[in-house]
Amino acid sequence: MKIKLGLLYGGKSAEHQVSLQTALAVNKALDRTKFDVYPIYITEQGQWIKGERLEGPVENVAALQMKADAVSPLVLSKEMVPAEAAEETIDVVFPLLHGPNGEDGTVQGMLELMNIPYVGNGVLASAAGMDKVIMKNIFAQAGLPQANYTWFVRREWEKDRTAAYEKVEKELGYPCFVKPANLGSSVGINKCKNREELEAAFEEAFQFDRKIIIEENIVGREIEIGVLGNDEPRCSVVGEIVPKKEFYDYKAKYMDGDTGLIIPAEITAAEYEMIHDYAIRAFKALDGAGLTRADFFLTKEGQVYINEVNTMPGFTPFSMFPLLWQHAGVSYPELIQELVRLAIERHEEKQTIKYTM
Template sequence: MEKLKVGVVFGGQSGEYEVSLMSATSIINAMDKSKYDIVPIGITKDGRWHVFLGDVSKIQDGTWVDEAIPAFLPPDTGYKCAITLKDGIETRYHLDVIFPVLHGPHGEDGTVQGVFELMNIPYVSSGVGPSAVCMDKVYTKKLLKQEGLPVVDFKVFYKKDLPHKLTEMVEEVEKSFGYPCFVKPANLGSSVGITKAHDREELKNAIMHAAEFDRKLLVERFIPAREIECSVLGNDDPVASVPGEIIPSEEFYSYTAKYFDGGKSKLLIPAPLAAEETEKIRNLAVRAYKALDCTVMARVDFLISKITGVAYINELNTIPGFTKISMYPKLWEASGLPYKELIDRLIELAIERHHQKHALKLTL
């Protein structure tokens, strides 16, 4: 049987560039080389695309760029390949499916998904619309709330109003839910740019800090909560994994705590929940996944109040982390689906979704 040619796309113009390198390295190392011919495609921090054919370890340490060959993926259905030009010689790397391992803006937000749609090629991700919505924490919360799903109280502000309306923003937050509270850029993941503010001065600094990363800012009510995550997999009939719980090494699960704390944060898999709580989380995860029209995969993050026991949906990640310590694959492994088989299943789902979409009429 002929091997599938899989383009693994990593890096990108995002604050989560380094996380993407770690995820891509784990995926490439785990992929069954008897089934797949892998074409690593790296995007630099300034948005340059390359094919990289060197040692996989150089992806994670960031030195892959030194050996990479400039490339482009034509948004033309007649190509379905990555094209390089070196020393006057053009080389085409055919692609049957693309596995984007891009976290954050310009990767998880529907932008590259649009390129893959124009190429008419299967890709391991939700489509353009769901990717864009889930990347934007504000849109996510508004749509989930409209669907009757539980979300924490929040306020939305805009960078254009800074600094002249900063005091008004602070007063609005204080009047609505007070301290402490969380301040977040609307369109980043991995806790980049997030601050927990305990007083007025910290809130002002947190809003200005978040505005360095996004034009739209989210401020959320703080609730003392357990952090629970659940992995979802599928297209029309998605299924949820066992939930897991995060015990962060810091006051909350920050970027540093997630990736660079030397294993001090704890992952409890499965989460120590009563059977009925576990089923509630799994059901809510699938409902949220369907409500936002996700496909292939997503990780749904929850906050369970330590006071009331109410479970709130925090966010959905359509391209969750795939590092060796990441929750998404770990939760599936605990649910009976090992890492390598999970990758196979994700590729199958991407191809299935592509075939379904390709079968639709485009004209009358």
């Protein structure tokens, strides 16, 4: 029997458009002999819209932005609908959501409560992976080398802005990067070379989050690796990002399409082993499930620093994660099929947990 797969996309997030691009690419790649595909669209206002089964790939994101009466997420759950409607429910949900209200553990928690299998990381890993401060604190505890960093919440900054800027200058210096703590896709990120740019970067980053992180600049190649699995994760080949700008920003990721991607990256066997080891350690430190993409800096001296992990990396035509696995011998359709299998595996394991005394 075919698996009834719900593609959950959109979302109340600044990364709404990125999610649409991801959903479009995944929908085109799905093997229709194995899956019946159902679109589940979350509008920018947070409304849920469940569409009819998709007979084939859609051609553009406009077709995914359904307009209909909003539905409750509860219609997805076999356990919360009348028996006669159960055949219309979803077997597995693939949350193709990026940013807050989707990639941060919120949707994962809802799916856990409804006991629905879903692709990717659980509540803890999703939440910790989204919050760059918490993630880096966990990596520090795990002994993973990374750039020096500091962070602020908005109220702290508003009380004494000058003190905040001076702390950054004293602890990190210039250049440095200012980022919202809970966003991806390089939204709201700026590289700062002086106080004026630092002030402007704080202002912008705080538009997207109540907490921001500031990191020292590491001069090195940008290396990425894919991780796939549950309790026994494995790694892909490595790839290198070669941005034509100062850093790999939102426009380069999703609009230009001309950023250099070198797959596989030219690194030594020893460097690969180090990156592989750090990626697996990061995955396990977060209690990962399904997938992550781990991002590193590799200096000319051969030092490796972990930058971050992405618990739901993009699947757009320019996205690194599926490209890495394609070069490792796992095709686009096979990758999606494996992620669904891992989701079912993790869900079945959870059903063995005893909840009563």
